[in-house]
Amino acid sequence: MAGKKIAGVLGATGSVGQRFILLLANHPTFELKVLGASSRSAGKKYVDATTWKQTDLMPESVQDIIVSECKAEAFKDCDIVFSGLDADYAGPIEKEFKEAGLAVVSNAKNYRREDDVPLVVPIVNPEHLDIVANKIETAKKEGKPRPGFIVCISNCSTAGLVAPLKPLVDAFGPIDALTTTTLQAISGAGFSPGVPGIDILDNIIPYIGGEEDKMEWETKKILGKLSDDKTHVQLLTSDEMKVSAQCNRVAVSDGHTECISLRFKNRPAPSVEQVKKVLRNYICDAYKLGCHSAPRQTIHVLEQNDRPQPRLDRNRDAGYGVSVGRIREDPLLDFKMVVLSHNTIIGAAGSGVLIAEILAARNLI
């Protein structure tokens, strides 16, 4: 265990918290020691405080941990704190943690739009963590104590969307128009109560509150460039990139499917084969850094015309890889394609763990 970073989880009894726990069990870099939940759960053993809802069994190593309240004091020995808190509670708690000097990687939406908070999909824009590096360095120069910080995980459906866009932009220049229609899994809605069964059986719900706005906005931050002074990200403007999202909930347990189309700014546009080649050859920085959870193949380009499918493809590279299929020309924009990503792995808790692995590899925690 020597040398492992000490980790804590906020919101440990909830859906995202349970996922963090599964991903952190037997992790080579982190040792999970502190679990925070509501005062109703605090003081109980984790196994008694939790209705476990994962298909993998609860790791034995966490069963007897006594649940703490979500106070910075209880997490003071943690090198990294993963927050699976609901947005209703995350605001003041994460702020307190940051101000207490703790490093927080959060799945909540509360601070995603803060100027100096990196919004990171770890297989896409880990360079935005330079904001954190810059803060630490500045404090060091100023002789101040190491500062706390928050890094935000993106919305689950944004993560899948931007994964193939990044290598395309790197290779072919800006995308100036982008549409996505999502078919989103129900696990993303948590389970208290999440999506009622009677609402989703033999049905579709063509609306997810706030989701379309999140996708349209977050895409412009994640694909934006760092400011020269590394203090914030410069959002793409609507002139630079138009994004339109339509979001649906469907009867799928895990795995968000997105039908996207896009147009490059530069003419002539690349060919379908060029697009496929760039996607296939993309190796994410996290993999180059040797991060434990980084996907060996970041983007899986599938050639069968009926793929990707959530049930068959969501677990590629343990849910850290993104699958893209049906890449073809679009009568309106340049290309259309189908993107599939695992919403609770690369779209939520898994992203958080991989971000922390990058932070550790860069000695930022």
Next chain:
Amino acid sequence: MAGKKIAGVLGATGSVGQRFILLLANHPTFELKVLGASSRSAGKKYVDATTWKQTDLMPESVQDIIVSECKAEAFKDCDIVFSGLDADYAGPIEKEFKEAGLAVVSNAKNYRREDDVPLVVPIVNPEHLDIVANKIETAKKEGKPRPGFIVCISNCSTAGLVAPLKPLVDAFGPIDALTTTTLQAISGAGFSPGVPGIDILDNIIPYIGGEEDKMEWETKKILGKLSDDKTHVQLLTSDEMKVSAQCNRVAVSDGHTECISLRFKNRPAPSVEQVKKVLRNYICDAYKLGCHSAPRQTIHVLEQNDRPQPRLDRNRDAGYGVSVGRIREDPLLDFKMVVLSHNTIIGAAGSGVLIAEILAARNLI
């Protein structure tokens, strides 16, 4: 029964054929007398030849009809023949029927692209039936016998798509860009075997063979104008209208959901309120003609932000009405919205029956 038109159904044991039978039972205009199927079924009572798969029970009136082979001779007394044949068989059979002077309304795709065959969504472009009227009149002038003809029902997903477009084009001028991503029900795939359960449970299939091409092409025919001599339809060109479709199969029994966005050619574009008003006020010609199955409300504009939903809205106006919700501005084109239509009613057999009602009302059969 006096005065009822005599009707026949081709492909009577199949999925579409069963729907025709349900819709024609106790119909005020038609009396179903002839049922055609493969030679394997011919000679048997319908009740013995058929694996009935509808949620409504098999009408008693058809149970004892002896199934015929699909030969024009057996249907010679029919005023109208509804074809639910598979595309693999429909070609020569429907041709023989037409050449024998019979009136055929077909759900098969085989003749949809023929120049002189109307492709009709009865709540959208019944005026294309003028091609039939013109043929009959011409034959009359020339002293020839009344000619047979084929009218084609559109693809199921096309029907839902074009329903709201028609009144919008009438009110605001041409639509020059249109995208649709579909979430299509499995009943549209028939049941021999249709979509396997293991492929669709907890899953999405992001591909339906030929469907995207059909939607993109058929839309341009259905929204096209009749030639001045009423002999054919002038397709919209790709310059006039760009259409892009992405089609998915989902775990829904009945009801196709489509997330569409569109741009008008004329500037300024109308407001959201103007769009809603035009859709709400649209009364289809079939209703004005007093057709039995015509929807009282052609387009249902829903204001709740999580509607339309297949399970809750597919049966509006007995499946002949189309529901539209979430009408809002689109960052890329002008508007986006969600369209829901019943794929086996207005998207297939129901359209056929309503087309026949229009033909009867116009004395074309």
Next chain:
Amino acid sequence: MAGKKIAGVLGATGSVGQRFILLLANHPTFELKVLGASSRSAGKKYVDATTWKQTDLMPESVQDIIVSECKAEAFKDCDIVFSGLDADYAGPIEKEFKEAGLAVVSNAKNYRREDDVPLVVPIVNPEHLDIVANKIETAKKEGKPRPGFIVCISNCSTAGLVAPLKPLVDAFGPIDALTTTTLQAISGAGFSPGVPGIDILDNIIPYIGGEEDKMEWETKKILGKLSDDKTHVQLLTSDEMKVSAQCNRVAVSDGHTECISLRFKNRPAPSVEQVKKVLRNYICDAYKLGCHSAPRQTIHVLEQNDRPQPRLDRNRDAGYGVSVGRIREDPLLDFKMVVLSHNTIIGAAGSGVLIAEILAARNLI
């Protein structure tokens, strides 16, 4: 409207309440005038107070009714009050209504085990309403005002179970052993939140709290005999009838399937053909009384070996008929068979309405 009985609904915004409203719209015997709900809803128009979740649209006639609180005073003009209240609230409210002289037909479980409360499946044991008749008659003799009363609807899964048992007991004598394993629809769990989607998609929940005990107990009351003085029902003892239930929730929207097996006390047992004949010939008293909702065919005996199926058979006789299939000999008891009933019609609100129709036909309201 002249001569119609005035009806009210308690718990009108909930799942059961909405079903009562649908069934009472355009009813020939009842006119729905009063809707009661929680104080949060009281004072609002029904259309504004309610999240409508039915596949049929909200009847226009109720949309503008101002919701009342659940106080007897507000319902004082009602000839009949239907209660769709949750068990958490039903106890004191229904008691107050009864004591105020009102006639209550309740779907809640609270009073089912009261000695003098009839527990009625209207297609099975309407004669237990003699308890009500007796009370009214007694009060009349004693010169007292007409008394209020409660009649309880059985548990949804009990209703389907006892439907075929009654005619069999009448024909062949007591059943002394009975097992049932249920596959129950999720609509029975209501929708606040009911069964979470993530719990039921690609899954089974082999437990429904309290359900097995209800089925085992209620069956013995419903099949029990009235006491000679018509004041209560004599429960069957465990010696007279052993009942064993195993209850499961499955991914079906409406319709409870039950695999049952049973043994008659008398030897020799009847033949399969005799059993089928008795079930087919059974005509329930409610039908003989001419009740509007009574099924023309009470028990549908299906011969295809893969029926009944919920999606195909749940709506027989508008959900008031019960389907029985696969009647065959059992290696352990005498017979096994599959029973399907519509859990929200004959298993809940529909039973309530049919009970009220019987009460009206018998001049008990």
Next chain:
Amino acid sequence: MAGKKIAGVLGATGSVGQRFILLLANHPTFELKVLGASSRSAGKKYVDATTWKQTDLMPESVQDIIVSECKAEAFKDCDIVFSGLDADYAGPIEKEFKEAGLAVVSNAKNYRREDDVPLVVPIVNPEHLDIVANKIETAKKEGKPRPGFIVCISNCSTAGLVAPLKPLVDAFGPIDALTTTTLQAISGAGFSPGVPGIDILDNIIPYIGGEEDKMEWETKKILGKLSDDKTHVQLLTSDEMKVSAQCNRVAVSDGHTECISLRFKNRPAPSVEQVKKVLRNYICDAYKLGCHSAPRQTIHVLEQNDRPQPRLDRNRDAGYGVSVGRIREDPLLDFKMVVLSHNTIIGAAGSGVLIAEILAARNLI
């Protein structure tokens, strides 16, 4: 690879065959070298001949194997042949293989009822393989060549049923009455086409052809005793054990749930706690033999009252463990409980692999 047994798979392109291939990839005991399929596939690379439908990817090691026809000649170097053939083809092919001296472990039903063919659930009755050992020994004594043989895997629903019965019978003596109502997954039906989606969505099919008879018969063979001369199994008679099965297909991908009840012959019956203890303490022989795939915990006794559930519990011990929950007294027999088993692992291909591991450990191949 030195020392690995050479394995072949018959019916390699089908559903069961694909499962065999997944389970045999990277197996410590077996090296998969020969794949047999229909003449339509023979001569092609496996990757080209197959529509792969598993959630795990096709192992690279089999992709380039040239598919053989199902002739013994092509498998002559195999130490063990796994048959995933359809019953329509398995009869003569497996016979040919056996007569050619090959060892066949078959998932097909064709030879299950043969007197001298062991029908084995490897976590239940591996001692029935003594029939094979006896044959080999006899041939040896007689100076004949080592004989071929067939071992049959049980029906998928039988496997789950008998798993908890075996330790109970060992501890408490014979079970003389047993009922099971199954809720079976659709993966068990294969995929050519298997269960149609439209038949299983929002539905139950209360019938699986031949399944009930198989369960009732196979249980009596698997729980039967070897004859003293080890040439055959003595079936339990109907007097010794009455078994009644009711089988249903439900919308679950993997995992058969069974609601069972049972009665012991001996009085007094054990207590619930005694039953649980025996099940918990059961260690199957395959585990004692050190077989690679043998479950560490054969029977998982779950205490939460809503477990086991297919989605949450089917993968315990990689699908080789069986879960039992809700063990409670039964008003009719002695106990009722819910049993869950993975139908394609312990219920099919996985059983086959574990049987072969036992054969190898016993030097019977």
